[in-house]
Amino acid sequence: MSLQTKSLVFLQRMLFQSFPAVEKELSNWRNVASLIPQPELRKQALDSLREKKFHCQGGSVYATLSPAKSLRRQLLKAIVSLQTISDYLDNLSDRSGIVNEDAFRQLHLAFTDALTPEGRDHDYYSCYPYFRDGGYLAALVKTCRQALADLPGYKKMQGHIMELAHLYCHLQIVKHLEEGKREAILKKRLEPLAQKYGLYWWELAAATGSTLGIFALMAAAADDGSKDRAAALKETYFPWIGGLHILLDYFIDQQEDRRGGDLNFCSFYCSQDEAAARFKLFLRQAKDKAAGLPEPGFHLLVVKGLPALYLSDFKARDPGYLSTCKVILQEAGAFSQQLFLLCRFLRRIGVI
Numbered sequence: 460m461s462l463q464t465k466s467l468v469f470l471q472r473m474l475f476q477s478f479p480a481v482e483k484e485l486s487n488w489r490n491v492a493s494l495i496p497q498p499e500l501r502k503q504a505l506d507s508l509r510e511k512k513f514h515c516q517g518g519s520v521y522a523t524l525s526p527a528k529s530l531r532r533q534l535l536k537a538i539v540s541l542q543t544i545s546d547y548l549d550n551l552s553d554r555s556g557i558v559n560e561d562a563f564r565q566l567h568l569a570f571t572d573a574l575t576p577e578g579r580d581h582d583y584y585s586c587y588p589y590f591r592d593g594g595y596l597a598a599l600v601k602t603c604r605q606a607l608a609d610l611p612g613y614k615k616m617q618g619h620i621m622e623l624a625h626l627y628c629h630l631q632i633v634k635h636l637e638e639g640k641r642e643a644i645l646k647k648r649l650e651p652l653a654q655k656y657g658l659y660w661w662e663l664a665a666a667t668g669s670t671l672g673i674f675a676l677m678a679a680a681a682d683d684g685s686k687d688r689a690a691a692l693k694e695t696y697f698p699w700i701g702g703l704h705i706l707l708d709y710f711i712d713q714q715e716d717r718r719g720g721d722l723n724f725c726s727f728y729c730s731q732d733e734a735a736a737r738f739k740l741f742l743r744q745a746k747d748k749a750a751g752l753p754e755p756g757f758h759l760l761v762v763k764g765l766p767a768l769y770l771s772d773f774k775a776r777d778p779g780y781l782s783t784c785k786v787i788l789q790e791a792g793a794f795s796q797q798l799f800l801l802c803r804f805l806r807r808i809g810v811i
């Protein structure tokens with residue numbers, strides 16, 4: 460089977476098996492969220508489930524990797540619950556008008572706890588002004604833990620998963636602090652590692668913001684993956700596929716973030732030409748490294764699917780970004796351009 464045909468098999472499984480399963484999982488979480496007693500927490504939980512559904516849909520592609528049906532179900536549960544935690548906490552840190560580093564740090568213990576099946580619980584809201592969530596966050600953590608405990612190779616992947624999770628939480632805690640302070644903290648922490656990869660600190664920061672490396676390692680855990688495979692996956696996703704992912708997210712959010720005073724990593728490039736050249740670098744590295752992994756067809760689908768998915772958003776239609784979009788899609792290749800048309804169609808008919 461050619462790589463492209465394999466990619467199409469994964470795409471078909473994603474659209475016809477994973478998407479309906481995600482729908483069911485999210486409907487269950489929506490029911491739990493609608494019972495949250497505290498109105499602000501209920502609003503943020505329900506908003507994140509509604510507005511960020513595509514995050515879980517996208518993540519669910521990793522559940523198509525496992526050949527065993529029962530493990531695919533557990534993978535999907537783990538992916539949807541972890542992504543839902545991520546999106547809920549992002550809203551609590553971004554949209555409630557609360558800026559408190561201790562509160563963000565304590566909330567994000569839910570993210571690392573969810574990835575620690577044998578771990579203890581924490582009081583996630585102990586520094587946050589609201590706390591009556593009716594057990595919503597604890598239930599998400601418990602579901603993720605239980606699903607991960609069923610993956611035969613989870614222990615072998617856990618070291619890399621926790622490394623990515625700590626980097627992710629650090630970004631999420633710092634990026635919601637006051638303007639001026641957040642850039643300085645990120646730069647100080649990430650510049651040495653960024654230099655190792657020949658990247659700018661903000662590109663490495665973007666890479667820490669992706670959950671895809673964690674999902675890829677979870678999928679390998681369903682397969683009892685080896686330590687070598689874990690290391691190869693980590694080096695492919697962090698910083699290359701993860702960086703590509705979140706830089707695309709920031710690329711299409713530039714105007715919105717400028718208006719809201721939010722940190723946007725694409726705003727640090729000195730020109731659109733520089734941004735385009737850096738996207739090309741991320742794409743080349745991501746494609747090269749994905750091609751060397753077991754199941755290259757799958758990981759290449761993700762690399763080529765990300766520009767298709769993000770650039771098909773209406774937010775990317777701004778005339779100022781058109782030339783960069785063209786460069787990215789050209790570099791991503793013909794299959795990516797076909798996926799772009801598919802994503803536009805799926806958006807038009809309301810599937811995504």
Ligand SMILES: CC(C)=CCC/C(C)=C/CC/C(C)=C/CC/C(C)=C/CC/C(C)=C/CC/C(C)=C/CC/C(C)=C/COP(=O)(O)OP(=O)(O)O
Nearest residue numbers: 513514516517518520668669670760761764765768798811
């Ligand atoms: C919806 C979907 C995936 C449709 C498939 C259509 C298709 C044919 C796609 C092509 C094939 C393919 C496999 C594409 C790749 C899909 C994929 C892997 C998508 C990734 C989705 C994902 C997991 C997103 C999570 C993003 C994340 C980690 C966010 C956390 C940090 C962050 C940047 C938060 C801000 O979120 P934002 O949405 O910008 O919201 P606010 O700024 O308003 O808070």
